[in-house]
Amino acid sequence: MEPIINVEYITIFSSELYKIVFILVPVLVSVALVVWLDRRIWGAVQKRKGPNVVGPFGLLQTVADALKYIFKEIIIPASSDKAIFILAPVVTMTLALVAWAVIPFSNELVLADINVGILYLFAVSSLGVYGIIMGGWASNSKYPFLGAIRSAAQMVSYEVSLGIIIINVLLCVGSLNLKDIVNAQQDLWYVIPLFPMFVVFFISALAETNRPPFDLPEAEAELVSGYQTEYSGMMYAMFWLGEYANILLMCAMGSILFLGGWLPPLDVYPINIIPAPIWMILKILFLFFLFALVKAIVPRYRYDQLMRLGWKIFLPFSLFYLVLTASFLFYFDKLPTKLF
Amino acid sequence: MLAHTFFFYFFSIISVGSALMVITSRNTVHAVFFLILDFISIGCLFIMIGAEFLGMIMLIVYVGAVAVLFLFVVMMLNVAEQKQSWFRGREKSAHIPVGLIVSIIILAEVLVVVGGWKYKSNFIKTEMLAVDGNLTNTHMLGNVLYTQYIHLFQVAGVILLLAMIGAIVLTYTKRQGVKTQSYFTQLSREKKTSIKLVEVDSNKGVKIDG
Structure with a gap:
């Protein structure tokens, strides 16, 4: 007779539980640091100092901000749909954090090594639009609603080209597992053969995370601050944390797909003794640096130009490059027939 | 085993319950959100039987794209609060008979199809299928x-x-009198063609675009 409670399952569960904490806490801390970094880079580009008062170099600025948000009153508009209004920031935050489960930081250091890792990441990032739509609709107010509609259209449009870019990489790898994708780049990072796709990926990631120059959902000149207008206190902070966690996630995705994940740039002595997770973090930070630079130096797009870029330029171009990659791999007999 | 059973019932109760809520909730937008919850729990059920690829595609296609369009339509049409809540109020709706007829027809069709279903005599049980353990679901x-x-x-x-x-084709209409920006002419503008210095005599003014 089978035991009612499988002891093995409980041990697996408890041994996995601390891993979840060990991945969530660093992500949250790095989100706080990254917000500070973003503001510092932004300031440096504009010849300002940026936050430099709280803590050493202003490192604790985000903590101070978060404390302020916690002690502020949460105001729920009377005419709002209360359940969905409260659920929206929770959804944003949860989805931004839940995706980190599959991100590999080295060959061993991964929480869930699943077969369809990249599809999981793509699915979670495509679910991210719901936090915004829910927040915008539930506020029952014009500007949040307009912001939500804009954002939904924008994210759905750029997801299409993002999907095709991912297919480009998958064609070269032959597996949906994130570890396999990184290990396939042992000889050559995909940023070199697929450089145009890397550029398109980077711009699509900007649009997907509603970062400037594509921050139309919260264009303050037109829409107050878009879907976040009615939010205050901790709920606003959750939107904000979720947004930055999503940006970091996109950077991680970019470094896995194109920059060889945890692999060192050259497999020679002084470089390859640096542990793998450090490389992964350095690459994420490099991509984030680019994100922050773009925020500081590029003006906001007009909405019709944004849509045109997504549908009329990126989609045909990435489809064309897909055909090119497939034909190249087929002609030179480089198709990955080895099954992982 | 217990955990597996527990999660199976957890997801199936959520999916059945949210499917019921889709047709009974008064607020149309809530109905769409319940539909999304239904899709997600069905995706989880797919993953539980080992069809991870199908589960993820379910999430990407249905939740990430199709349901967003549903939400768009429902929100834009502003039909959020349903006037006819037939299961609560006394008002009668004209849509109920039509819906009933359609669902009866579908039920009859399903009955015919399932009733006429015959298994082959050499039917193989799923656990006896030759599945290569080294291959992933996707492969x-x-x-x-x-x-x-x-x-x-x-x-x-x-x-x-x-x-x-x-x-x-159905939605494309060429609208008259719409001013659109031509990207080609916009990008090929130069300083020479777009800026002109004009000497203006005093008290006379100057005609632009003349």
Whole structure:
């Protein structure tokens, strides 16, 4: 007779539980640091100092901000749909954090090594639009609603080209597992053969995370601050944390797909003794640096130009490059027939 | 085993419950959110039986794209609060008989199809199928889809393409008198052609675009 409670399952569960904490806490801390970094880079580009008062170099600025948000009153508009209004920031935050489960930081250091890792990441990032739509609709107010509609259209449009870019990489790898994708780049990072796709990926990631120059959902000149207008206190902070966690996630995705994940740039002595997770973090930070630079130096797009870029330029171009990659791999007999 | 059973019932109760809520909730937007919850829990059920690829595609296609469009339509049409809540109020709706007829027809069709279903005599049980443990779900699906069912697969693609073209043709109207920006002329503008210095005599003014 089978035991009612499988002891093995409980041990697996408890041994996995601390891993979840060990991945969530660093992500949250790095989100706080990254917000500070973003503001510092932004300031440096504009010849300002940026936050430099709280803590050493202003490192604790985000903590101070978060404390302020916690002690502020949460105001729920009377005419709002209360359940969905409260659920929206929770959804944003949860989805931004839940995706980190599959991100590999080295060959061993991964929480869930699943077969369809990249599809999981793509699915979670495509679910991210719901936090915004829910927040915008539930506020029952014009500007949040307009912001939500804009954002939904924008994210759905750029997801299409993002999907095709991912297919480009998958064609070269032959597996949906994130570890396999990184290990396939042992000889050559995909940023070199697929450089145009890397550029398109980077711009699509900007649009997907509603970062400037594509921050139309919260264009303050037109829409107050878009879907976040009615939010205050901790709920606003959750939107904000979720947004930055999503940006970091996109950077991680970019470094896995194109920059060889945890692999060192050259497999020679002084470089390859640096542990793998450090490389992964350095690459994420490099991509984030680019994100922050773009925020500081590029003006906001007009909405019709944004849509045109997504549908009329990126989609045909990435489809064309897909055909090119497939034909190249087929002609030179480089198709990955080895099954992982 | 217990955990597996627990999660199975957890997801199936959520999916059935949210499917019920889709048709009974008074607020149409809530109905769409319940539909999304339904899709997600069905995706989780797919993953539980080991069909991880299908589960993820379910999330990407249905939740990430189709349901967003549903939400768009429902929100834009502003039909959020349903006037006819037939199951609560006393008002009678004209839609109920039509809906009933359609669902009865579908039920009859399903009955005919399932009733006429015959298993082959050499029917293989699923656990006896030869499954290569080294292959992932995705690889196995691809092996079947691109060899045995390639024609059906391509026909499905053509049907989708037709639907896309049809939708574009139906909704495309050339509007008159709309000013659109020509990117080519915009980008080929230069300082010489767009800026002109004009000497203006005093008290006379100057005509622009003359």
